[in-house]
Amino acid sequence: MTLSVIQPKQPINPAWEKRTINLNTAYPAFAWYHPALKLLVISAVEVPETAIGPEYHISISKGRGTGHPKRCSAEEGKLVLKQFDAEGALEDNHSPVVRNYWMPVAEKLIGMECDCKEQEAAIREGDFEWRPLTQKNADRAKVTK
DSSP: OOOOOOOOOOSSTTTTTOOOOOOOOOOOEEEEEETTTTEEEEEEEOSTTOOOOOOOEEEESSSSSSSOOOOOHHHHHHHHHHTTTTOOOOOOOSSOOEEEEEEEGGGGTTTTTOHHHSSSSSEEEEEEEEOOOOOOHHHTOOOOO
């Protein structure tokens, strides 16, 4: 992980427990677990779109932080965003389980959608929408599928 002036969002509620996480990325990231809500949050700063620059990335799953995660509800997602001071974040999922929210660090860009949303087929499951990661977007974002 590279040292960065821009640090990931942290919860304002002391009920969240900080957990150790190693994502093997160049970006700072921290894991937080809320025992009563059974929510696991990975809070990071990443640069998925060079046109937007650094973004806060909040990933939320339900479970104990071990084993197979489950999808949290949209309401739980809203609660997490509020507790992590990220209420302007937009949901953009490339996983059928984890809710992912993105918010540009530059306030003037908050609300700007990723180009991939227009180019990828969406799968809707109740209040959850996700797009399978295509090779084209993986190449563009320089990630491995």
